[in-house]
Amino acid sequence: MAYTIENVDWARDKHRLKAIREDVFVLEWRVPQDSEFDERDASAFHVLLLEEGEEASLPIATGRLTQCGEIGRIAVKRGYRNMSVYRALFAALIEVANRHNVTILKVSCSLDSVSYHQGLGFKPEGQVFMDGGVARQRMQCPVERFPFPDVSQMH
Structure with a gap:
């Protein structure tokens, strides 16, 4: 399959971004819609992956x-x-981070994957918090050492 990446703006493209996130998180994972979308969406950098069709x-x-x-x-x-x-x-996303001089990358993972992420070089940051009814821990590492995280544990 051929894919295209678009760097998109929330204000202009939120309908496409929301459609995917609603399918995955709200409908499939049962995350409450009001906790899926937040104030950070408006100022965040978003990427959209498209499958190229005929x-x-x-x-x-x-x-x-x-x-x-x-x-x-x-x-x-x-x-x-x-x-x-x-x-x-x-x-x-890493390319976007480099372009915007972001030096530390962070992920939010479920508590059962903290040790996995530590094994990859991530360090815990801050206190455990709740997100959509799930206890989570923020983890961080320098962008140049950012490993491929356990995507099944992310949101």
């Missing part, structure tokens, strides 16, 4: 990088969850 491009995945360097809201439509899609998405 007649049209189909939006299949999205992710965001907040102003403080947090990568999250990684949503990939069912049927497209494979390593090439995740690699393309993370590569695009």
Whole structure:
């Protein structure tokens, strides 16, 4: 499959971003809609991954990088969850971080994957917090050492 990455703006493209995130998080994962979308969406950098078709491009995945360097809201439509899609998405987000001089990248992971992320070189940041009814921990590492995280544990 051929994919295209678009760097998109929330104000202009939120309908495409929301459609993917609603499918994945609200409908599939049962995350409350009011906790899926937040005030950081408006100022975050968003990427959209499209599958190239003969007649049209189909939006299949999205992710965001907040102003403080947090990568999250990684949503990939069912049927497209494979390593090439995740690699393309993370590569695009890391490229955005480099372009905007973000030096520390952060992820928010569930508590059961903290030790996994520590093994990759992440360090815990701050206190445990709740997000959509799930206890989470922020983890961070320098952008130049950012490993491919356990995407099944992210949101």
